[in-house]
Amino acid sequence: MANLSASRRFSSLLWPATGLLTGVGLALWQGANVDLRAGAALALVAALAVLLGIAKTSSA
Amino acid sequence: MIYVIVPLGQQAKDVRLWLARVVVYVLASALGGALVGLLLALLGKPLRLLFFGREAIPVALLAVTALLYALHEVGVLRLPAPQSNWQVPNSWGVNYPLVGTFFYGLALGAGVFTFIPFAGFYLLLGWELLAASLKVGLLLGALYGLVRGLPAMLGGIITFRNASLIDFNDWVLDRQRDLLQASSFLLAMLGSYLLLSLLHL
Numbered sequence: 001m002a003n004l005s006a007s008r009r010f011s012s013l014l015w016p017a018t019g020l021l022t023g024v025g026l027a028l029w030q031g032a033n034v035d036l037r038a039g040a041a042l043a044l045v046a047a048l049a050v051l052l053g054i055a056k057t058s059s060a
Numbered sequence: 061m062i063y064v065i066v067p068l069g070q071q072a073k074d075v076r077l078w079l080a081r082v083v084v085y086v087l088a089s090a091l092g093g094a095l096v097g098l099l100l101a102l103l104g105k106p107l108r109l110l111f112f113g114r115e116a117i118p119v120a121l122l123a124v125t126a127l128l129y130a131l132h133e134v135g136v137l138r139l140p141a142p143q144s145n146w147q148v149p150n151s152w153g154v155n156y157p158l159v160g161t162f163f164y165g166l167a168l169g170a171g172v173f174t175f176i177p178f179a180g181f182y183l184l185l186g187w188e189l190l191a192a193s194l195k196v197g198l199l200l201g202a203l204y205g206l207v208r209g210l211p212a213m214l215g216g217i218i219t220f221r222n223a224s225l226i227d228f229n230d231w232v233l234d235r236q237r238d239l240l241q242a243s244s245f246l247l248a249m250l251g252s253y254l255l256l257s258l259l260h261l
Contacts, residue, residue: 015241016130019248026249027256 064153065161066215066225077157078216084158085165089209090202092169097188097201104192118190119254125186126251129179133244143176165212169205177236178243183250 065085067078111117131137148167152160167173171181184204188197218228 012134012136013131015134015245016127016136016248019130019245020127020252022245023249023252023254024256027253 065212066219081161084161085212086209088162088165089169090206092166093205094198094202096170097197100188101194101197104189108192123251123254126247130244130247132179133240180243
């Protein structure tokens with residue numbers, strides 16, 4: 001049981017960990033110099049909106 | 061919404077009405093998002109005074125929030141997720157095809173009146189607030205509403221292909237966990253990106 005739980009936790013952390021590393025990679029690659037007015041937010045917002053849009057097709 | 065904005069038949073007038081409703085819905089959704097973005101930008105202006113012009117503070121706040129909510133999405137952490145369970149009445153679109161659809165899109169595009177399945181939305185609201193720029197608030201909000209409104213087309217496309225809306229609905233519901241993982245990935249990516257950007261601020 002403990003092993004199963006550890007395995008589940010590991011698989012749960014896999015996605016945020018991969019995202020974290022991707023963000024670090026992007027920042028290093030781009031020499032991150034962002035401010036909140038930069039257009040960098042737009043891609044994220046579009047991606048999140050697609051997720052929401054898809055999810056909301058099944059409700060609301 | 062895929063059950064609401066669908067063509068009532070296969071005739072040209074049915075298709076025209078459906079197209080008109082989709083366009084009205086998507087535009088209203090963009091407007092709803094833009095209005096919320098503008099409102100938050102206005103509220104954020106006095107808030108910015110608390111940071112004494114130091115851009116690093118709001119960036120750090122957003123970065124930490126994004127990282128924490130990335131863990132929330134996959135169930136590792138449990139964080140507050142305030143939301144309303146109100147559902148836009150289907151009758152709006154049924155009784156008043158165009159005007160009802162407009163308000164339907166406006167309410168859903170605003171995002172704050174209905175349930176919030178992904179934590180990224182809180183980050184969006186925080187971003188609109190902390191950027192405290194009318195242009196950014198308008199742009200982010202409108203983009204959010206616009207892209208969020210586009211899947212409304214699916215109802216018609218599925219119907220025209222003689223596929224089942226119920227099957228599609230089930231398919232989406234079965235993938236909630238995958239969507240949450242994708243959301244977690246995006247939030248963690250943004251959080252670490254913003255955190256590293258602090259080194260340059």
